[in-house]
Amino acid sequence: xxxxxxxxxxxxxxxxxxxxxxxxxxxxxxxxxxxxxxxxxxxxxxxxxxxxxxxxxxxxxxxxxxxxxxxxxxxxxxxxxxxxxxxxxxxxxxxxxxxxxxxxxxxxxxxxxxxxxxxxxxxxxxxxxxxxxxxxxxxxxxxxxxxxxxxxxxxxxxxxxxxxxxxxxxxxxxxxxxxxxxxxxxxxxxxxxxxxxxxxxxxxxxxxxxxxxxxxxxxxxxxxxx
Amino acid sequence: xxxxxxxxxxxxxxxxxxxxxxxxxxxxxxxxxxxxxxxxxxxxxxxxxxxxxxxxxxxxxxxxxxxxxxxxxxxxxxxxxxxxxxxxxxxxxxxxxxxxxxxxxxxxxxxxxxxxxxxxxxxxxxxxxxxxxxxxxxxxxxxxxxxxxxxxxxxxxxxxxxxxxxxxxxxxxxxxxxxxxxxxxxxx
Numbered sequence: 001x002x003x004x005x006x007x008x009x010x011x012x013x014x015x016x017x018x019x020x021x022x023x024x025x026x027x028x029x030x031x032x033x034x035x036x037x038x039x040x041x042x043x044x045x046x047x048x049x050x051x052x053x054x055x056x057x058x059x060x061x062x063x064x065x066x067x068x069x070x071x072x073x074x075x076x077x078x079x080x081x082x083x084x085x086x087x088x089x090x091x092x093x094x095x096x097x098x099x100x101x102x103x104x105x106x107x108x109x110x111x112x113x114x115x116x117x118x119x120x121x122x123x124x125x126x127x128x129x130x131x132x133x134x135x136x137x138x139x140x141x142x143x144x145x146x147x148x149x150x151x152x153x154x155x156x157x158x159x160x161x162x163x164x165x166x167x168x169x170x171x172x173x174x175x176x177x178x179x180x181x182x183x184x185x186x187x188x189x190x191x192x193x194x195x196x197x198x199x200x201x202x203x204x205x206x207x208x209x210x211x212x213x214x215x216x217x218x219x220x221x222x223x224x225x226x
Numbered sequence: 227x228x229x230x231x232x233x234x235x236x237x238x239x240x241x242x243x244x245x246x247x248x249x250x251x252x253x254x255x256x257x258x259x260x261x262x263x264x265x266x267x268x269x270x271x272x273x274x275x276x277x278x279x280x281x282x283x284x285x286x287x288x289x290x291x292x293x294x295x296x297x298x299x300x301x302x303x304x305x306x307x308x309x310x311x312x313x314x315x316x317x318x319x320x321x322x323x324x325x326x327x328x329x330x331x332x333x334x335x336x337x338x339x340x341x342x343x344x345x346x347x348x349x350x351x352x353x354x355x356x357x358x359x360x361x362x363x364x365x366x367x368x369x370x371x372x373x374x375x376x377x378x379x380x381x382x383x384x385x386x387x388x389x390x391x392x393x394x395x396x397x398x399x400x401x402x403x404x405x406x407x408x409x410x411x412x413x414x
Binding site for chain 1: 363365366367369370371372373374375376377
């Protein structure tokens, strides 16, 4: 575990290639997107290479880049936008975070988002989506992820670690190559809580291992093994 | 009464290329405002095959089987099958059905499993909730998709093994699909 030189590279401001809008076919740069060298993603991809025909869960919404990358490796992708699902389940009426304690809404959210057979997935790309879940719902979600993942499968999660910020940026994470991810901003939102390494270890206590990748920016990468 | 119906059955169908006379129009009571284009310029279909359209005020419950390209801009519940053709779900289209087609373009909403033998194209603002099975997929930014994506490999056509017989039987020449395409069929 060490400090890694993975400062984000703004797209178009020194990077060699301008970011393209995946899927559009047009050579239109994605505004404000930046690239990030991701050692966590690198190791996640290495784990995916161990097997063929895995089902991979991507919770940050469908993007052409991720669909192409995962399926070109011979895997099947299951895509969902968990932030969109959170807004649908807890956004209407009252406080977004207070609604996350409503048992009926929580059950509806879990059944609509993570209702899969046991050991269904060979990998999960959770990105930074767990930060928008309050403590009880967060633990239920992580436990459900444990349930739907195969033993030995990997999970990649990001956590912002800047406690001073009232809100954190929301990104669409797009895999460019095994070591590089393109972060396309989708606005900002309040996180449920800022978690430290101890919190993360506790959160994934059911999993067999948790590996941290410390970075120079405020985005902590975590690779968890089921 | 019976005789009159028989007469109607034998009336030859008017082709699109020969415009109706003004006498015919007044007889049928068709508003003139809908036909000036047809009268002045006979409609000629330049596309290789026809495209059927379900307009935005149309709702279908049941099974749709079509042998021509289909655009759905209304509501469909049930199943949609276009084995060799293209399905377009327009911006107003809302399909709650399992869908099979050669190529699928989504601009509206689909709830259901989707199978495209060649390609599926999910455009900006489109919404697709269901599992996808296809050879190729394009997802534009802004599209919402929830489900699994299973990429199938194209079937490799093996060349036929050479026959030992000196004279091969002549093979029938298949007619182009656009010519032989028959009208789509909507079952309710």
